[in-house]
Each structure stands twice: as structure tokens, then as C-alpha cells.
Amino acid sequence: MKLLRIGEPGKERPAVLAPDGTARDLTGIVDDIAGDALTPAGLDRLRAVDTDSLPALPEGRIGPCVAGVGKFICIGLNYADHAAESGMEVPKEPIMFMKANSAICGPNDTVLVPRNSTKCDWEVELGVVIGKPGAYIAPDDAMTHVAGYCVVNDVSERAFQIERGGQWVKGKSADTFGPIGPWLVTADEVPDPQNLAMWLEVDGHRYQDGSTRTMVFGVAHLVSYLSQFMSLQPGDIISTGTPPGVGMGQKPPVYLKGGESMSLGIEGLGTQTQKVGNA
Template identity: 60%
Template structure:
């Protein structure tokens, strides 16, 4: 099943989509698609209630249709850097021997069709289509063999990055990764039963209608299970936490000469079975 959050920004309603594509409201079942809901085994609760007992959504909410981020603001938004060898090569950086961990601000999360805000003084705004993994139960020091049992679902993430802030302004990567709107997530949180192999998914991203990224999760350096196990050695992963797992080659800084986003540019991106996104770059304003 596919969990969603729909409605105006800040007023999203939790929902679920069945195998026929029908949307049902979960407003009477959970407050939101968040850590508390996932920790209570939400898929099992939906199955026990039964589809026929859930209200079907056919009328757009006040303000019109809009998909919000498929997970409410997580406690942690963890990024994995340079997790595709070809991407490390285009960045001019060595292939990691261990996963590179950085943190994106939870306030950076936005809906899959919300605009990307170009920050003041931004000169190198970039894109990264990535497989997102949402944690469903508390994970501490988990083994690789058991790691996938901690997954609540998978989603599309655009790890928007400002390369000047990230690489040329000193310190860690985080300041180039955490600006408002730098984490479009969704449209759906797809449960693991619909994703039998997270290492067999195609990813793609177009800039203004031109294909920039095309890859497969099969070429990750560290797979999803290895990432969860590794991260759980350094921090407790809690229900609702989001891990974004790295991007294939084709980001803007990898072009020769580099290509970066400006106001008016449009990104479309997606992952096999997990849906697609569309964002337009807009100027920052108060």
C-alpha cells in the first residue's frame, strides 16, 4: 500500500492508496503519517479495519489537490553521500570505503510538487534524485541481515544541494543541504511488500525536459541494508526517521562545464514504482 499526505501545506490529511489507485482518508485512524503512526504498525491496522470501512476520497480538500511530503517532519533526516561510484568520479572525489553520513535539516522537507527556493547568494544550485528509506521501528546496532525489517517504506527524495555552500564555504556539507525546500519527498510512502528488492529500482531526473540522470539502485556502493546497519551504529534510528541513500551520476556539478539551476528551471524526477515529482525553482522572498 501507499501512504500519502494530501491537502494545503500545513494542513495535510493522512491517506492511503490501494492497489487500484483509490485514495482513502486515514484521518479517523491516525493524526498523521509520522513516527507514532508507523511505530503502531499502520499497514496492519489498515488491513484489520478493511478497505470498505475507510472513507473514499473523491472530492479535493479545501485549497485543491496537493501531495505533501509522504512523511511528516521526521526527527532525523539522514543523507548518504557519494554512494554511486560514477557520481563520486564526476564530483572528483574518491570512492568511499565507508558510508559518508551528513544531516539535512528536517525543515528542508517539502512536498513533491512544491517549488524549490533559490537562497539569496546561491550560485550553484543542484539536483540529486535519490531513494528514500523511512524507518518503522527503533534501530540500534542492527545487523545487515535484519536491517530491512526496520523499514516502514520507500519514497522518492530530491536531495537539493547548493554546492557553493556545501563545498566552498568551510565546515561540513550540512549547510549546502538543509535550506528550506531542499528535501522534496514523496508523493507516496510505499510499503516494503510492494518493493521486493530496493536494489532493483530505476531512477531518473530531467532538467527542463532534458534527461540529466538515469541510473539504478543496483549500482549503489552500499546497499540499503548496509546503510541502515551502519547508521544505527552511530545514532539511534527512530520510527519516522528518513534516510536518503545517494544519487547516480548526472548532477549539475558533474557537467563540463557545470550546469546549475536558476529561477524558472523545472525538474521532473522519479523512481520505478515510487512515483514522480515536479518542482520549479523560484526566487527567495520574505
Template identity: 60%
Template sequence: MKFLRIGPPGAEIPCVMDEDGQARDISSLVPDISPETIPHLTESLAGADLARLPAVPEGRLGAPIARPRNVWCIGLNYSDHAAESGMDVPAEPILFSKSGAAVCGPTDPILKSAQMTKLDWEVELGVVIGRAALEIAPEEALDHVLGYCAVNDVSERAWQAERGGTWIKGKSYPNFCPTGPWLVTADEVPDPQALSMDLSVNGETMQRGSTDTMVYGVAHIVHYLSQFVLLEPGDLICTGTPPGVGMGMKPPRYLDVGDTVRLSVEGLGGQETPVVSAAEGR
């Protein structure tokens, strides 16, 4: 299944896409696609005749899940991205987090504060947890995954690398995590380690890669995270980015107001996000 949410911020309608690509309103079955409803989401829709549910016209797409409790991220998870960053491949996954308030829709604008000087892009595979996981074995990990989505792990590199402390400062500004357009259930993604991905800025390709070059695959990431934290339904995991980020270019290139970022992950849809002044976009 492909889940999506359509409508203005805070008033999105939960939907599922039918076989003809039409969004169908499932709010009579579940109030939203959220951490509270995700544990029983597929059960709630079992046996439903999607063709009899109300069609929802095209409109703004929200993130396919309502604000997750946690957004977990994996750093330097592609060896060639680690190389362009001038860092060694990590002996264990690098863990950090983003604020849940950074999650936004796939066409919502990236907000650039006047204080930002090194605003960067990162196309990533997003993993959505379907049921709680704590200290699980690697072979059990994918059983805890509801599905997958496309993510842009937007980063302000100056805040991330030059202000001391942890990376979260450069990762958590509002709209720094465009997500979607869809949440595609795991049964429709038979191999999450075989998905192509790409990202362009103003029509120029910057990133082109595949999840098959991840240092640590999805199953290991879910297993590894569960050794340290309780993964909860609706948690979003951003699994790392291939090479081609602005920070790694010579000379570096960064986003500015007026730019447009487009990205896609195979089978999970695409995004198109403009960069706007934070003062005007909030």
C-alpha cells in the same frame, strides 16, 4: 500499501491508496503519518475496509510522512557519481544530515535564495525507518524499514563545498528535500537494489541510473547508521545519487528561477518541482 498526505501545508490529510488508485482518508484510524504513529501504522489499518473510508479528491501532495525527527544522508554512494565529483569511492559510507525543515511535498517549489549561485539536483531512493534501530546486524536491517519513497536531495554546492565546515550548510534550506509522492511499504518493494531512477530539467534528461549500482546497499546503510545513531521511526535516509548532477557537468550547470525539475524512482512515483525565488515562495 501506498501512503500519502493530501492538503495544504500543516493541514494534510493522511491517506492510503486503494486498489483503484483512489486516495482514502485514514484520519479516523490514525491522526497522521508521523514519527509518533509509524510504529503502529500497519496495525492501525489492519482489517480496515478501505472502500468504506472517505475518498479524498486530488489536491496538493505533502511529503508522505510528517516532518521526520532526522534526515540522514549518504554521500558519494554511486561509484560513477564519485568519479564525476572527482572523489574516491569512500572506504566507508559518508554520513551527513539535512534539516527536517527541508522536507516538503513532491510538487512544492524549490526555493532559490538570491545568495545561491550553484543550486543542484540529486534524485535519490529514500528509506523510511519503521521501528527503532541501534547496533543492529546487517541481516536484521531491512526488518526495521517501513518503506521507500522518491527524494530530491537539493544542494547549494557553493555553500556545501566552499564555505568550510560540514555539508549540512548546502543541504538544509527550506524545501531542499522534496519527498514523495508516496511512501510505499517494503512488502511492495521486494528488491530495493533493483530500481531505476531518472531526473530531467526543463525536459532534458540529466540523470538516469539504478539502485543496483550503489556502493553500499540499503541493508548495509541501515546497519551502518545504527552503529553511530539511534534510528527512530519516521527517520528518512537519503541513499545517494547516480551521475548526472549539475556540478559534474563540463561546464557545470545549475538551477535557476523558472526551471522545472522532474524525477521518478521505479514503483515509487514521480515529482515535478518548479524553481522559484525564495523571497516569493516562502
């Protein structure tokens, strides 16, 4: 299934993408694409619904594909080729940091360069959405906890992140720095999350052209690893790192100033397009 949310901010309606490509209204079937709806039992209930019997929603803004996200967990330097372009060693354990939930926005919403920004950057990433809750999850059981996957643009302000001291979160959490969607694609439709092409363009120039094959730590390892430090709950998102081609890695570096257009996508998970504005 491809689950999505249609409507203006705060007024999104839960929907499922029908075979004919129309978004069908799940209002009355489920409160939202969140919480219990993402558990294995919740997804089974949605699979049993006859999409042809549901009313079609008019075209409109696509909201974040998951509502009520409890934790937005990010993994740094998780692609060997991206670590190399950053001039950093491949980590021995996953580098974990949090992104503020208030950064979450729709996949095609305007991304705002924050005030006093000098090094605003892009990162196409595979998002993993948790379905079955758990803690201390065994690696062999990890994939049963995954509800599905989505595209994430882990927008970053590198000066805030690297040059201002403290933790990376301050460079990752500005409003609009977390576009997710367009869809939550359920795990049964993604047989191998470690073999997905991914790309990102700015103003038509392709900067990132990679694959999840070059991940240092795969999805199963990350789910198990993170669960050793915190319980994972339905709707939590793990953003699993980015391939090479970020603005910081260009020679000379290229950063977002406002006025640009970003397009990005992951094989089978849809595409995002964002205008870049200024806060």
C-alpha cells in the same frame, strides 16, 4: 500500501492510495503518517482497513509523505559512477551528513533557489523510511527496521556545500531543499530496493538516468551502519545517495537559476514535478 498526505501545508490529512487510484482518508484511523503508525504493528493495522469503506479525498496538494520526521540523514558519494563524475574516490565507509528537517516539503512544491546562490543543483535519491526503532542493528536484521521507501530530491547548493568551509549541511538545508513523496511505499511492495531505475529531468532534458544497482553501500548496510552511531526511530529518513548526472558533473556545469521545471522519479515509487523559484 502506498501512504500519502493530502492538503495545504500544516493541514495535511493522512491517506492511503486505493486500488482505483483515489486517495482514501485515514483520518480517525491514524493521527498521521508518522511515529507509531510506521511501526510494524502500526502498518499491520492499516493493512487491515478496508480501503473501499474510506471516504475519497478530493484532489489537492500532496504533502510530504511522512510527518514528524525526527532525523533526515543523507549519504554522500554512495554511487560509484557519481563519485567518478565528482572526481572523488569511492568512500571506504559511508559518508554521513544531516539535512535540516525544515527543508522538507511536498513532492510537487516549488523549490526555491536561496539568496546568494550560484550553484544550485539536483539529486534524485532513494529515501528509506524507518519503521521499527533500534540501535546497534545487525546487518541481517536491518531490513526488518524499514517501513518503506520514497522518492527524495536532495536539492543542493554546491558553493555553500563545498566552497564555504565546514560541513555539507549548509549546502543541503535551505527551505524546500527536501521534497519527499508522493508516496511512502511500504517495504513489502519493494522486494529489491537494490534494483530500481531512477531518473531526473530539467526542462525536459534527462540529466540523471541510473539505478540503485550502482550503490556502493546498500540499504541493509546503511541501516545497520547508521545505527552504530545513533538510534533510528520511526519516521527517520535515510536519503541514500544519487547516481551520476548532477548539474555539477556536466561539462560545463549546469545549475538552477529559477524558472526551470524539474521532474524525477524512481521505479514503483512515483514521480515528482517541481517548479524552481527564487527565495
